[in-house]
Amino acid sequence: MSLNGKFITFEGIDGAGKSTHIAALTERLRARGADVLNTREPGGTPLAEQLRELFLHKPMDGLTEALLVFAGRRDHRMTVIEPALAAGRTVLCDRFADATFAYQGHGRGMDLAVLTQLEQWVLAGRQPDLTLWFDLPAETAAQRRASARTPDRLEQLDLDFFERVRAGYAARCAQFPERFARIEAQGDIAQVWSRVEAVLEQRGW
Numbered sequence: 186m187s188l189n190g191k192f193i194t195f196e197g198i199d200g201a202g203k204s205t206h207i208a209a210l211t212e213r214l215r216a217r218g219a220d221v222l223n224t225r226e227p228g229g230t231p232l233a234e235q236l237r238e239l240f241l242h243k244p245m246d247g248l249t250e251a252l253l254v255f256a257g258r259r260d261h262r263m264t265v266i267e268p269a270l271a272a273g274r275t276v277l278c279d280r281f282a283d284a285t286f287a288y289q290g291h292g293r294g295m296d297l298a299v300l301t302q303l304e305q306w307v308l309a310g311r312q313p314d315l316t317l318w319f320d321l322p323a324e325t326a327a328q329r330r331a332s333a334r335t336p337d338r339l340e341q342l343d344l345d346f347f348e349r350v351r352a353g354y355a356a357r358c359a360q361f362p363e364r365f366a367r368i369e370a371q372g373d374i375a376q377v378w379s380r381v382e383a384v385l386e387q388r389g390w
């Protein structure tokens with residue numbers, strides 16, 4: 186099946202291994218002739234990258250977080266994602282709307298109906314063709330992060346927060362089984378990568 190115009194998103198709690206596998210997947214898809222665009226959320230446009238800086242570093246409540254990420258997502262979708270998909274590119278996005286349901290909804294306790302309304306206004310039905318959810322216990326992810334970098338505002342939250350976020354991803358996976366693929370993210374990088382490859386091969390990608 187062609188990769189042209191396909192939208193693939195990567196989800197999981199902080200430190201689950203998304204960035205590691207986005208890099209490998211980009212190489213794999215390019216080797217198969219795909220015109221790959223790598224992007225991310227929060228961010229992906231000059232405006233949304235400015236909102237990302239505020240989001241990651243300024244204190245704010247859950248509704249403010251949700252409004253900021255959806256404002257950035259609107260700009261990102263209209264000016265980057267839709268034109269790239271229309272041009273037949275393969276868009277790989279490090280986090281998308283599922284992150285808002287997991288972090289602001291399940292993690293922060295924001296009303297999921299409010300998030301669903303925002304999603305309808307901003308995305309107007311645009312959904313990923315495939316969402317790779319890297320599933321890892323919060324404690325293992327925290328250990329990986331600790332050896333990798335200085336934590337940002339959200340990464341300083343406790344293990345309970347990240348277990349709620351993880352449960353939020355599980356709920357989204359159950360709600361949208363046709364586009365979600367759960368990747369068991371425990372094990373070494375080569376083991377996790379072989380699970381990612383298996384999902385792509387199932388789709389002929």
Ligand SMILES: Nc1ncnc2c1ncn2[C@@H]1O[C@H](COP(=O)(O)OP(=O)(O)OP(=O)(O)O)[C@@H](O)[C@H]1O
Pocket residue numbers: 197198199200201202203204205206329330332333370371372373374375377
């Ligand atoms: N399977 C693995 N086993 C051990 N370490 C790993 C594995 N996968 C990734 N790592 C390491 O864990 C750290 C976090 O990985 P990575 O940056 O890919 O996670 P991430 O999900 O993109 O995190 P974030 O969303 O917070 O940026 C990195 O130092 C990476 O090298």
Ligand SMILES: Cc1cn([C@H]2C[C@H](O)[C@@H](COP(=O)(O)O)O2)c(=O)[nH]c1=O
Pocket residue numbers: 199225226227254280281282284285286288289339340
């Ligand atoms: C899209 C989105 C992201 N977040 C959180 C998740 C992470 O803690 C940061 C982004 O950092 P990363 O290193 O680029 O993964 O933002 C969120 O809370 N809500 C969202 O919608």
